[in-house]
Amino acid sequence: MNKDTLYYDGACPICSAEIAKLSHFSKDKLELRNIHELGEADAGLDKTELLSRLHLRTADGNWITGLHANIRAWHHTPFRYFWRILDWPLINLVSHRCYDFWLRQRNRSR
Numbered sequence: 001m002n003k004d005t006l007y008y009d010g011a012c013p014i015c016s017a018e019i020a021k022l023s024h025f026s027k028d029k030l031e032l033r034n035i036h037e038l039g040e041a042d043a044g045l046d047k048t049e050l051l052s053r054l055h056l057r058t059a060d061g062n063w064i065t066g067l068h069a070n071i072r073a074w075h076h077t078p079f080r081y082f083w084r085i086l087d088w089p090l091i092n093l094v095s096h097r098c099y100d101f102w103l104r105q106r107n108r109s110r
Contacts, residue, residue: 003031006073007045007055010034012106025077053103067099 006022009015023032033042035050049055056069064072067086074083086095 003029003059004072004076005031005033005057006069007033007035007050007057009051010036014106022073022077025079026073029076030073066103067096070099 006019008019010019019032022030026032035047038045038047053066054069056064056072058064058072071083071087074080085091
């Protein structure tokens with residue numbers, strides 16, 4: 001594996017819209033995988049777990065989830081400095097809570 005891989009919910013309209021922007025700006029520096037289209041090569045991955053929150057597998061094989069995965073994915077774009085702000089002390093208290101709130105709402109509607 002030579003680049004980070006972001007696993008996203010292709011059935012979620014909000015997720016798909018963000019992935020379209022991310023795809024445009026990352027210019028193939030990030031692999032984007034729709035969880036609903038995973039194949040035989042991905043048999044070891046738990047789709048239910050992947051759909052529970054955003055997951056990113058780094059180029060060296062480590063897993064990052066949630067807002068941290070989103071921030072890491074945007075590091076492959078010219079906007080990486082803006083996204084880092086979400087993880088600054090104090091700001092991260094709000095940004096991570098907002099992400100968790102959105103995630104609960106999203107998962108409730110599934």
